Amino acid sequence: MQTLLQFTIDVLSLGGAYALMALGLVIVYGILKLVNFAYGELIMVAGYGLFLMNGSGLPWLVMAAVAVLLAVVTGVLTEYAAFRPVRAKSVTAVLITSFAFSTILQNAALLFISPRPRNVPLPDLFSQTVAFGGILIPARNLITIVASIGLLLLFAFLMKRTVLGIAMRAAATQFRMARMLGVPANLIISTAFAISGFFAGVVSLLWIGRIGSVTPGVGLEPLLVAFIATVIGGMRSLQGAVLGGFLLAFINTALNYLLTQDLLQFRDAFTFTLVILILLWRPEGLIRGPATGQRT
Amino acid sequence: MSRFSQMLLAGAALACLAAVPARAEIVIGAPLNLTGIQAPMDEPGFRGAQVAIKELNDAGGLLGEPVKLVTIDGKSDPVTVGNAAVELIDDGAQLMLAPCDFDFGSPASREAQAADLVGLSTCASDPLYSSWSLGDKQFTLSMWNTTMGATAADFALEKGWKKAYVVTDQFIAYTKSLPKYFIEQFKAGGGEILLEDTYNNGDNDFSAQLARLQALPEKPDVIFLSSYGTDIGTIIRALREVGYDAPVLGGDAYDDPALHQGLGEKFGNDVYFVTHTWAGPDAGPEMQHFLKLYQEMYGQEPDTSFVATGYDAVMLLAEAVKAAGSTDGAAVAQALEEGEFKLLTGELDYATADEGHMPNKAAAVIALNGGKTSFVGWRRPDSVPAP
Structure with missing residues (x-):
């Protein structure tokens, strides 16, 4: 029973973080049909933001807010500087630009800060534990669960009930038609990058909260996770990204619990085998999004 | 002057330039990983190595020739490290400073071995880093695991x-x-x-x-x-x-x-x-000497003691070259096998090539x-x- 409870909390906290990562990636993909490979670097930027504010004496929540804001601003800036100029030309160009931006940001951190890990300030709450049902749970895991569920609900509300959300969903479904009906393309795309940056910022707090320090490559793992989660869940569906995030966390955690020591070192092979099986069964991912038109 | 003779003259001038023997210097090739996942190990080693190079040159160089460290970023990719090593050897590297860890350092050592040069990894500690697997001129500065x-x-x-x-x-x-x-x-x-x-x-x-x-x-x-x-x-x-x-x-x-x-x-x-070592305030005089040189060069304290591995690696190569009297691979390898060295990272005594060049080394x-x-x-x- 205790193991089951422990397992559930582990899956939910990892899955919550994974779902947020996936959502940040898919929000841009939905509209631009672009896998933004510089997404991981938004997470990195927020982390280094925290590092640079270390010792500034600001309350942690203020530092966290600034770090998230930094990720949002970087997200929007990448859109302006890297994507907007080539957006209308070719999908390949945009893809290459996203790789280029990722490399530039990583190497900037490498050159101007250090290749070695740098510590970020974390509140005491992140290292406390809660006794619950006979097990000790790190408070950070509970924070991750609450934060991710809260954000997912807020995001669902935004997408379903506000004009902006409806416009974004329209743009994701049929970009050209949406434009003809008066949805401003640039605004929608910038907003998508801002939201993506926001998720990256929050993920950064939760993910780096686990690690305690930031490195130039800190965004690689979240990017990979987000990519796989969206592929399993369905690249065109926001719900799919969330489902994919939780499913991937479930698969990873279950394998971690179940595999014997000899097999545990090959865990990723098992994970990806399952991913392949899922894709063979549902090539478009678990949740098929609305049929989409071509990006313009 | 016709265009043809102009070209001929230019060609002759170039040929003359090439014919002039290169200025005598000892080149250490270092395909270190300055970016990527291995950078946290190699970049500090590189900084330490530069301190050693400066100290050697300030003291008149090695065998009377200036020492030069040439680096090409291995980008934490074993294939790139190997290619960088080939390029460095083609450009005249006489000694090879290989990256840390077997996975990243061995491609450089294999290329060095193929060119009959001594290769020394700054901190690879897996016993795979041995003369058994890499060849009789390959060493690692680190103790083995x-x-x-x-x-x-x-x-x-x-x-x-x-x-x-x-x-x-x-x-x-x-x-x-x-x-x-x-x-x-x-x-x-x-x-x-x-x-x-x-x-x-x-x-x-x-x-x-x-x-x-x-x-x-x-x-x-x-x-x-x-x-x-x-x-x-x-x-x-x-x-x-x-x-x-x-x-x-x-x-x-x-x-x-x-x-x-x-x-x-x-x-x-x-x-x-x-x-490998202890670089705290109560460390020995040799370490204090190194820390002072480091401070002079970079204006700050080292952020990890791995800087000492780069310094040691260059100094170890220098001592072996001095003992051998040349940079010839076989002679330097023999000097490394025979010598006993007192380094910042502890006393070091290599076993023979038949015994894998096992480093008998103190650990901190x-x-x-x-x-x-x-x-x-x-x-x-x-x-x-x-x-």
């Missing part, structure tokens, strides 16, 4: 810790072989392994392992954790948070001030690690308490497990 694991096991037994929990990160050869030698030595000395577990680098999720640890009927006396990079901090925090406050033991990957600060006063307690044991490191002492295990 056999020594590192054995020192850790001896230290645990010396402290009276009998029951161990061992975690192996499946990241690279280094993280995988270190616990193997720890366990071998620990069992041979009468210790008992309660549980062995596996971790995948980058997971940042230690919950399943914790569940297995918590299911044990008894708590371990000591935790041997072989991991890499920021994951070490993640795992120690995860263990401490749920009340596992047994001492944590590890290898040189722990030798990172960012890790110590990150664990801080709350989690940075009762952690011990076996590493360092304690972390209250987020601050202190020097426990130099250790040299009486016996080490066979690689």
Whole structure:
């Protein structure tokens, strides 16, 4: 029973973080049909933001807010500087630009800060534990669960009930038609990058909260996770990204619990085998999004 | 002048330039990983190496010739490291400073061996880094994991810790072989392994392992954790948070001030690690001398003691070249095999090529308490497990 409870909390906290990562990636993909490979670097930027504010004496929540804001601003800036100029030309160009931006940001951190890990300030709450049902749970895991569920609900509300959300969903479904009906393309795309940056910022707090320090490559793992989660869940569906995030966390955690020591070192092979099986069964991912038109 | 004769003249001028013998200097090629996942190990080594180069040149160079360090970024990609090594050799490198760790350093050493040059890795500690696998002119500055694991096991037994929990990160050869030698030595000395577990680098999720640890009927006396990079901090925090406050033991990957600060006063307690050197304020005069030179060159304190591995590697090559009287691969390799060296990273004595160039080297044991490191002492295990 205790193991089951422990397992559930582990899956939910990892899955919550994974779902947020996936959502940040898919929000841009939905509209631009672009896998933004510089997404991981938004997470990195927020982390280094925290590092640079270390010792500034600001309350942690203020530092966290600034770090998230930094990720949002970087997200929007990448859109302006890297994507907007080539957006209308070719999908390949945009893809290459996203790789280029990722490399530039990583190497900037490498050159101007250090290749070695740098510590970020974390509140005491992140290292406390809660006794619950006979097990000790790190408070950070509970924070991750609450934060991710809260954000997912807020995001669902935004997408379903506000004009902006409806416009974004329209743009994701049929970009050209949406434009003809008066949805401003640039605004929608910038907003998508801002939201993506926001998720990256929050993920950064939760993910780096686990690690305690930031490195130039800190965004690689979240990017990979987000990519796989969206592929399993369905690249065109926001719900799919969330489902994919939780499913991937479930698969990873279950394998971690179940595999014997000899097999545990090959865990990723098992994970990806399952991913392949899922894709063979549902090539478009678990949740098929609305049929989409071509990006313009 | 016709265009043709102009070209002819230009060609002749070029030929003359090429015919002039290159200015005599000793070139050390260093395909180090200045970017990517290995940069935290290699970049400090590179900084230390530059300090050594400056010191050598200020003292009149080597064999009367200036020493030059030429670097091409290996980008933490073994294939790139190999290509960079080939390029450096083509450009006249006479000695090879190979990157840290077998996975990244061996391509450089293989190229050096193929060109009959001596290659020396700054801090590869896996016993795969031997003349057996790489060739009779290849060395590593670091002790092997056999020594590192054995020192850790001896230290645990010396402290009276009998029951161990061992975690192996499946990241690279280094993280995988270190616990193997720890366990071998620990069992041979009468210790008992309660549980062995596996971790995948980058997971940042230690919950399943914790569940297995918590299911044990008894708590371990000591935790041997072989991991890499920021994951070490993640795992120690995860263990401490749920009340596992047994001492944590590890290898040189722990030798990172960012890790110590990150664990801080709350989690940075009762952690011990076996590493290359001690660079604290109470270190010996040679270390103080190096720290002073480093400070002069960079205007700040080193952020990790791995800088000493780069310095040592260059100085070791320099001593061997002096002893050999040339940079000839076979002669330098022989000088390295025959010599005994006193380095910042401990005393060093290489075995012969038939014995794998096993480095017989002292290891530094360092304690972390209250987020601050202190020097426990130099250790040299009486016996080490066979690689």
